[in-house]
Amino acid sequence: MNEQYNLWRNLPSTVVLCAVILVVLSMFSCTDTCENTQTYVYLEPVYTSASEVRSSFASMDPRSLENPGKIYRKDHYLFINERGKGIHIFDNNDKTNPAPISFLNIPGSFDVAVKGHIMYVDSFVDLVVLDISDPVQVKLVQRIENVLDNSEIMGFYSSEETGFITDFLELETVQVYDCDENPVLSVGGGGIWLMSNQVADLTQAVRSESGSPGSGLGGSFARFAIHSDFLYVVDSWTMHVFDINNLAQPNEVNLVELGWGIETIFPYQDKLFIGSNIGMQIFDNSDPKNPRYVSNFDHALACDPVVAEDNYAFITLRSGNRCFGINNQLDVVDISVLENPWLVKSYPMENPHGLAIDRDILFLCEGEYGLKVFDVSDKRAIDQNLLSYLPNIPSYDVIAIDSHLILVGDNGIYQFDYSDPSNLKQLSVINIQ
Numbered sequence: 001m002n003e004q005y006n007l008w009r010n011l012p013s014t015v016v017l018c019a020v021i022l023v024v025l026s027m028f029s030c031t032d033t034c035e036n037t038q039t040y041v042y043l044e045p046v047y048t049s050a051s052e053v054r055s056s057f058a059s060m061d062p063r064s065l066e067n068p069g070k071i072y073r074k075d076h077y078l079f080i081n082e083r084g085k086g087i088h089i090f091d092n093n094d095k096t097n098p099a100p101i102s103f104l105n106i107p108g109s110f111d112v113a114v115k116g117h118i119m120y121v122d123s124f125v126d127l128v129v130l131d132i133s134d135p136v137q138v139k140l141v142q143r144i145e146n147v148l149d150n151s152e153i154m155g156f157y158s159s160e161e162t163g164f165i166t167d168f169l170e171l172e173t174v175q176v177y178d179c180d181e182n183p184v185l186s187v188g189g190g191g192i193w194l195m196s197n198q199v200a201d202l203t204q205a206v207r208s209e210s211g212s213p214g215s216g217l218g219g220s221f222a223r224f225a226i227h228s229d230f231l232y233v234v235d236s237w238t239m240h241v242f243d244i245n246n247l248a249q250p251n252e253v254n255l256v257e258l259g260w261g262i263e264t265i266f267p268y269q270d271k272l273f274i275g276s277n278i279g280m281q282i283f284d285n286s287d288p289k290n291p292r293y294v295s296n297f298d299h300a301l302a303c304d305p306v307v308a309e310d311n312y313a314f315i316t317l318r319s320g321n322r323c324f325g326i327n328n329q330l331d332v333v334d335i336s337v338l339e340n341p342w343l344v345k346s347y348p349m350e351n352p353h354g355l356a357i358d359r360d361i362l363f364l365c366e367g368e369y370g371l372k373v374f375d376v377s378d379k380r381a382i383d384q385n386l387l388s389y390l391p392n393i394p395s396y397d398v399i400a401i402d403s404h405l406i407l408v409g410d411n412g413i414y415q416f417d418y419s420d421p422s423n424l425k426q427l428s429v430i431n432i433q
Contacts, residue, residue, distance in 0.1 A: 042171040047163035053107045053124065054145070059138040062088070062100030064433035068413060071406055073399055074114040074216030077101075077135065078406065080413060080430070084166070087112055087121060089135045095404065095415050095427045101135045107166050108158070113224035113231060114216040118247040120224060120231055122148060124164045127233070129248060141248045149235045219397040219408070220264060220305035220354040227267045230288045234258065234265045234274065241289065253289055268308045271338070275304040280315055282338050297333050297341040305397075309357045311336035312344070312379060316352035316364065328352060330364065332379050344379050354397030354408070361387070361421050363405060365395035371407060373421050387422045 065088065069081040076093040087104040108124035118141070119130040125148045129141040146160070158164040218224065225232045231242040231250060239262075241254035261277030272291055274281040279298040283291040299317060306315045315331040328351050332344040350369040355362060360377040370391035374382050394410035405416040405424070412432045417425040 040173050042173060044169040044171065045165045046167040046169060047158075048107070048166040049163045050160045053164050053166070054126070054143060056105060056107055057128065057140050057143075058105040059136075060103045060105055063103045065412065065430060066433060068408060068432065069110055070112065070219055070221055071397065071399060071408055071413065072112045072114065072216050072218045072222075073401070073406060077132075078413075079112050079114070079119075079216075081110060081112060083110060084108060087119075089132070089138075090430070091135075092415075095417075098415070098428055098430055102138065104130070104138055108164055111222060111224040111233075113218065113222075113226050115226050115231075115244065116247050118244075120244075120250065122224070122233070124158050125149065125160075127242075127250065129250060131248070144250065147252060148233065148240065149238065217399055217401060219399055220266065220307055220356060221397050223263075223265060225265045225267045225272070227272075227285060228288045232265055232267070232272065232291075234262050236260070236262055238262075239265070239272075239274070239291065241291065243289065254291075256283075256291055256293075264305050266306055266308060271308070273306050273308050273313060275306040275315070277304060280304065280306050280313060280333070280341070282335065282341065284338065294338045295341055297343070299327075299331060305354050307355055307357045308335065309359070312376075313341070314355060314357060314362060314376070316349070316355055318349075318351050318353065318367070330355075330382070332376075332382065345382075347383050353395070356398040356400035356405075358400045358418075361400070361418070363398045363400050363418075365398060365407070367396065368394045368410075371395040371398070373418070373424070375421075388424050390424065 065080065065082065067083045069083040072079040076091065078090040078092040078098060080088040080090070082088060084107065086106040086109055089101045089104070090098040091101050092098045106121055106123050106128060109121045111122050113120045117131060117133040119132050121128045121130065125146050127144040127147050131139040131141050223234050229243065229245040231244050233240040237258060237260065239256040239258055240252055241256065242250040243253045244250045258274060258281065262274060263277065264275035266273040270284065270286045272283040272285045274283065279296050281296045282294045284294050285291045304315055304317060306313055311334060313333040313335050315333060317327045317329050317331065319326050319328055328349050330347040330349055330352060333341050334344050335341045349366060351367040353365040353367050355364045360375055362374045362376045364372045364374065366372055370389060370393055372386060373388040375385040375387055376382050378385065393414060395407055397408045399406040400418070403417055403419045405418050407414040407416065413430040415427040417427055
């Protein structure tokens with residue numbers, strides 16, 4: 001009994017929610033003399049040994065984008081994560097024609113940060129350090145093993161003992177049940193049974209300039225950030241602080257407890273903004289080795305990327321299978337007094353994801369509903385100052401700097417010139433194959 005309890009307790013909330021939904025639907029959609037048919041998909045994790053994963057790094061010829069995740073910009077290079085697989089490197093000197101340079105095979109990678117000629121990438125529980133002086137032939141400098149927390153994917157954990165989860169096998173089945181029976185989500189045999197329409201959401205895993213000389217720029221979903229001579233990595237509970245004064249030899253110097261449901265990190269000036277499922281935490285980072293907790297702004301349970309500029313933070317909350325919440329809104333928070341952040345106003349949105357801020361221009365991704373661009377100079381009238389709307393490009397995260405916008409969409413990575421934010425000019429798109 002204890003084993004069953006622990007198994008359900010460790011499952012992602014989305015999986016448990018699916019089970020509840022199935023039970024409720026069966027109560028309202030059936031009669032006593034009928035049958036219902038439900039299609040389930042069995043997801044079976046595929047484990048690869050730690051030794052095989054750790055020996056698999058390779059700097060390879062370019063390959064097509066298949067499942068792009070987070071994006072990062074450094075100088076004239078564009079780095080695109082292939083979720084759980086590695087990093088695409090593009091020469092973006094000509095933004096109208098980004099040229100693929102190489103693909104870095106790094107299993108278990110989702111985040112990236114770059115300073116100088118050194119790239120930092122996660123690989124399950126390891127931190128991988130790479131020399132990208134020659135982006136055609138990237139060199140492995142070192143792999144720091146077991147420095148990051150145990151890697152979790154859909155409730156299943158990777159470790160040196162079990163091996164690392166490198167894929168899921170999807171085996172479809174159909175179950176027929178009487179209407180007076182409750183369909184039960186079953187877990188067993190080392191895998192999960194899910195309703196077929198839940199699989200896509202559950203199998204998808206997915207910041208402004210920090211002011212740090214020589215570092216790059218990531219999107220609002222970043223879990224890696226660089227400020228001064230320090231690399232910050234957040235996981236679900238903690239913030240790892242690495243001294244990178246010697247770029248090729250990162251040294252973990254601090255571990256900060258953050259609490260439950262941590263999602264993103266956004267460095268701005270001498271502050272760190274931490275996004276979580278239940279709010280935003282603010283840290284004073286004037287001593288970069290020892291970030292000091294100042295305050296937090298709480299909100300309803302939801303996915304929560306955050307960006308900040310001057311005296312305001314902008315937070316998106318959204319509903320959906322993975323995010324669990326029911327709110328879809330943009331919160332504007334006054335942070336002029338760090339010890340007392342307060343809500344200026346909330347604006348209803350469709351399904352907001354990532355966002356970026358450049359002076360008084362806010363770029364907000366609305367998921368399948370597209371991209372919105374707002375003039376936010378009047379924090380109490382943002383909804384009256386929509387500058388542009390691109391409803392036909394499903395949008396999930398953005399980087400915006402110096403009139404250059406990089407957008408992660410359903411069909412690829414888009415680039416725009418926003419010199420005139422009321423008339424975005426598309427420069428290029430890297431298509432998904």
